[in-house]
Amino acid sequence: MATVLAISLNLDPNIAVATAIPFSLLGQYGVTLIFTLMSPLMSKADKYAAEANPKGIERLNYFAMALLGLIFGVVVTLFFIGGATMGQAVVSAIPAWLSSGLSAAGGMMRFVGFAILLKFMMSRDMWGFYFLGFGLALIVSNISALSTPALLILALIGFGFAFWDFQQNTELKGAIEVSDGGEEDGI
Amino acid sequence: MESNNKTMYKNLEPAPGIDQKTLNKMAWRSCFLQASFNYERMQAAGWLYAMLPGLEKIHTDKEDLATSMEQNLEFFNIHPFLVTFAMGICLSLEQNKVDIPTIRAVRVSLMGPLGGIGDALFWMTLVPITAGICSNMAISGSIAGPILFLVIFNAVQFALRFGLMNWSYKMGTQAIDALMANMKAFTRAASILGVFVVGCLTVTMGSTQIALTLPNGSTESYVAQTAVVPDDEVSSFEVMKTSDDGATLSGMVDADGNALTTTDADGNTITAGAKELGNGMSEVTYMETVATPVTVDFAKILDSICPKLIPLSIVMLLFYLFSKRNFTPMKGILLVLIIGIVGAGPFGLWTSIWG
Numbered sequence: 001m002a003t004v005l006a007i008s009l010n011l012d013p014n015i016a017v018a019t020a021i022p023f024s025l026l027g028q029y030g031v032t033l034i035f036t037l038m039s040p041l042m043s044k045a046d047k048y049a050a051e052a053n054p055k056g057i058e059r060l061n062y063f064a065m066a067l068l069g070l071i072f073g074v075v076v077t078l079f080f081i082g083g084a085t086m087g088q089a090v091v092s093a094i095p096a097w098l099s100s101g102l103s104a105a106g107g108m109m110r111f112v113g114f115a116i117l118l119k120f121m122m123s124r125d126m127w128g129f130y131f132l133g134f135g136l137a138l139i140v141s142n143i144s145a146l147s148t149p150a151l152l153i154l155a156l157i158g159f160g161f162a163f164w165d166f167q168q169n170t171e172l173k174g175a176i177e178v179s180d181g182g183e184e185d186g187i
Numbered sequence: 188m189e190s191n192n193k194t195m196y197k198n199l200e201p202a203p204g205i206d207q208k209t210l211n212k213m214a215w216r217s218c219f220l221q222a223s224f225n226y227e228r229m230q231a232a233g234w235l236y237a238m239l240p241g242l243e244k245i246h247t248d249k250e251d252l253a254t255s256m257e258q259n260l261e262f263f264n265i266h267p268f269l270v271t272f273a274m275g276i277c278l279s280l281e282q283n284k285v286d287i288p289t290i291r292a293v294r295v296s297l298m299g300p301l302g303g304i305g306d307a308l309f310w311m312t313l314v315p316i317t318a319g320i321c322s323n324m325a326i327s328g329s330i331a332g333p334i335l336f337l338v339i340f341n342a343v344q345f346a347l348r349f350g351l352m353n354w355s356y357k358m359g360t361q362a363i364d365a366l367m368a369n370m371k372a373f374t375r376a377a378s379i380l381g382v383f384v385v386g387c388l389t390v391t392m393g394s395t396q397i398a399l400t401l402p403n404g405s406t407e408s409y410v411a412q413t414a415v416v417p418d419d420e421v422s423s424f425e426v427m428k429t430s431d432d433g434a435t436l437s438g439m440v441d442a443d444g445n446a447l448t449t450t451d452a453d454g455n456t457i458t459a460g461a462k463e464l465g466n467g468m469s470e471v472t473y474m475e476t477v478a479t480p481v482t483v484d485f486a487k488i489l490d491s492i493c494p495k496l497i498p499l500s501i502v503m504l505l506f507y508l509f510s511k512r513n514f515t516p517m518k519g520i521l522l523v524l525i526i527g528i529v530g531a532g533p534f535g536l537w538t539s540i541w542g
Binding site: 058 | 229392521
């Protein structure tokens with residue numbers, strides 16, 4: 001957006017960036033809105049999947065892309081028609097509670113995805129690993145030096161637990177049984 | 188969504204290998220991973236879109252295709268440039284008709300590590316270096332700068348996309364025999380990692396916080412004041428005003444005649460008292476009581492119990508609703524939307540609680 005501005009109006013780059021702010025805000029609102037509105041559309045996708053309808057999924061994706069493009073198109077067009085002041089006017093016309101509420105809801109929307117994953121993966125003996133991940137992530141993500149590779153570090157730790165469990169159930173199980181003479185509470 | 192609870196495909200005959208053309212098509216399609224990005228499932232629909240050419244080849248049975256499509260439409264979020272690595276592995280699992288919980292667990296556990304690697308590789312290594320060099324070229328007037336940047340960036344991106352797709356697919360196909368022998372243990376291990384990763388994501392991707400502050404009375408403190416007065420007026424500053432219970436509200440000494448003290452903004456202690464200036468005047472330092480309102484910061488209290496308590500409790504609430512109350516995802520989304528808007532104080536009824 002700032003690029004379009006700077007070139008078309010021959011603006012100084014710094015001024016261009018400043019004028020672009022209301023529009024980048026508008027674009028941000030548009031993105032938040034679409035990412036929120038696209039969530040309910042996922043149930044449509046679920047239906048296509050249940051019908052084994054690949055075309056439906058493809059159409060949905062193209063539709064979403066077109067919609068996002070349209071929003072950005074509208075924002076850019078608005079600028080060329082109305083200029084920077086109009087952008088500011090549109091931004092201030094959106095009530096703060098609505099944008100704050102929508103972005104809060106948007107931030108929480110992913111928990112729906114998490115909860116559904118958990119629904120399928122969770123069993124009684126898996127809870128410990130969920131909270132293990134939660135607790136370790138709290139520690140790792142609070143160390144600022146580790147915040148970028150946090151997920152990789154966590155995945156390594158998680159892999160360690162998973163691999164150890166795998167070994168317990170395959171190779172080591174046999175070894176322990178032999179050394180314990182087949183006692184049932186060997187582990 | 189009943190078919191989501193299936194654990195096996197109907198046709199368990201491993202499908203023939205996926206040809207290069209289909210693999211390439213999938214790698215191309217992976218560019219649209221973020222197409223229908225949304226806050227609920229993030230890249231799920233884009234992922235399914237990219238997987239479809241392979242899935243259609245593998246699952247000739249329509250019911251199996253539906254089952255596979257449904258499970259590939261669950262929450263997914265990965266680094267967009269490294270997605271083909273996950274695609275290749277999952278494709279090899281699908282091709283061998285591995286049971287569905289295993290495929291799901293592998294897919295979920297891949298979400299964590301690749302994100303960090305991808306960001307470190309692209310946004311912190313490739314982009315700063317190439318952009319730095321190319322911007323310098325552009326600033327010195329060379330039109331090749333931005334073009335070169337785009338060429339390098341996309342060359343690396345596409346080489347990775349196609350390379351990872353082929354490599355991980357081959358790797359998955361080769362590893363599958365070894366895994367098949369210990370399928371049960373492998374599924375369990377993959378689920379452990381999967382659940383672990385969801386636990387981590389709850390922290391790293393859960394940014395919801397309540398920024399609520401409640402007024403909780405006020406606290407009184409002394410603020411030092413100075414004045415220059417004639418020597419004989421100093422005594423009148425000793426106690427200027429007292430409250431009903433005898434505490435000094437402003438002045439130099441408390442009820443027992445001891446000098447009042449306070450600390451200023453820099454943390455230095457100031458003691459009330461008078462200093463003779465020698466010309467019949469004294470500089471008097473006296474205290475004035477100032478009431479400052481006290482607020483209870485909700486977020487601080489919650490964080491002192493356990494950080495990220497809000498994301499955790501929302502996930503737990505939704506998990507309960509989905510698994511015990513048979514909530515559909517749609518109902519979950521609506522609930523979240525309502526919580527978000529109500530919390531923000533619709534029509535300015537109250538101040539937003541979201542931080």
